Amino acid sequence: MTADVNQSRAKLATRLAFVAAGFGVACWAPLVPFAKTRCHLGDGTMGLVLLLLGAGSIVAMPLAANLSGRFSSKPIVLTGGLGLAVTLPLLSIVSSPIALGVALFAFGAFLGSLDVAMNLHAVDVEHASEKPLMSGFHALFSIGGFLGSGTVTALLSRGIAPSSSTLLSSAILVALILVALPRMLSNREGTKQPLFAIPKGIVLVIAIFAAISFLVEGALLDWSALLLVGEHLVSAAHGGLGYMLFSIAMTFSRFVGDGIVARFGNRIVLTLGGVTALLGLCGLLLAPVAWIGLVSFVFVGLGAANIVPILFRLAGTQHTMPKGLAVAALTTAGYAGMLTGPAVIGFLSKGIGLHNAFWFLAALLACVPIFCKYVTVEDPH
Missing domain, CATH: 1.20.1250.20 (MFS general substrate transporter like domains)
Incomplete structure (x- = not known):
């Protein structure tokens, strides 16, 4: 064969x-x-x-x-x-x-x-x-x-x-x-590794990025409909449209993402993806009418789609920690972000309002394009 x-x-x-x-x-x-x-x-x-x-x-x-x-x-x-x-x-x-x-x-x-x-x-x-x-x-x-x-x-x-x-x-x-x-491949490494290791160096930054990405996605899942309805952009019956558009855009962007990464490299796609998602989130929060708010969800989905796949690639190719530990750190941080995201937004919304809580999400998301150079130091592009 x-x-x-x-x-x-x-x-x-x-x-x-x-x-x-x-x-x-x-x-x-x-x-x-x-x-x-x-x-x-x-x-x-x-x-x-x-x-x-x-x-x-x-x-x-x-x-x-x-x-x-x-x-x-x-x-x-x-x-x-x-x-x-x-x-x-x-x-x-x-x-x-x-x-x-x-x-x-x-x-x-x-x-x-x-x-x-x-x-x-x-x-x-x-x-x-x-x-x-x-x-x-x-x-x-x-x-x-x-x-x-x-x-x-x-x-x-x-x-x-x-x-x-x-x-x-x-x-x-x-x-x-x-x-x-x-x-499936037989990808057995045959080496004993510790059951758990605290992420360090580039893996720590990758894990933080993963937590931010999943936190944003979890918050959009649970709170975006309430935001749209609360800002009087759509009726309660149409509150789910935003997340639906986000999901469709994310799936489409991932199907074409490999070709884009092959042409431009991890750093450029991570930077532009983070900026696009951030602009979409800002557009949603500043939207004066429904169609702008809904289109903003599309931009968030298109931009955020390839962040997590790139992070998995970087975790699997870095040399700071064993591959298995790095991928485990990424997935664990991601799941933790997905779980805590809705709770964090709920807690903040009680003190500063849901609209301002989403601005906090935007500030976190801005960290991805700003600091992505620290996780793409070995990018051949």
Whole structure:
């Protein structure tokens, strides 16, 4: 079997793993109202229980990186993918808050393990291909998300029970993982690494950038509709339009991002992407009419789309820390940012108002183009 065939198989495996991860986590979203009702949870308690998903991911990521380095990404992708498939149906039947919390923690742990392992594999596949591929891989995570939420929503809307809907979804998830597995590279490093190491040097800056990027995305997910409605730009019924446009623009930009990075390099794309996203966020906050505010979401999505894929590439190619530890630090910081983002905005909005809280987001986002030169010192471009 030629090297080109091996690379093609490895690319397909990585794409399938990203689709599987996006598909699996998105299958949970339509189930949230059912779980809340079944477990008799109020809004506040449900919010606390939902945090356990992110907590499970954060706890599992360093271990997944360590095991991936010792045994390769293959067994971790298998464990993470099959674990998601097993716990997803449990989320549709558990009927007590404790059981739901435990199931969500396990679901998050399997998701975090799959996330780290597939990104480590993506770094190696990209390195072997000698051309940018990371943005395209991350675009497929978004496609998987659309497919996952769409599949479960369609099944539920036809009157199929949540338990049956999740079983069918789990079967799709298992199929994706089993097709991907034999095509994956054996990227075993065979070296013992510490389970956890504090990020340092360039990895620390990469992790901070990741936390900022995910924090902005999490804040947009939970608060952008309220901002649009509160500023009287759209009605409550149309509050979700902004995030929808952001998501579409981000997916499109990631599909074309690899070609742009190949032509202009990591530093230029990171700088221009950060500036574009920042201008979009400022446009949203200054928008006098609805169409300007909605178009601003498109600019945020286009600009922010390739920041995280570039950060994964940089984490996998830097020489300050072992690759596995660097990728784990990035993913952990990213998930922490995604979890704390909505809470931070909520806390700030109580003191200074939601509009001003979003200006705080803009100030954080400005750090990416301003300081990106410190993480792209080895950029060949």
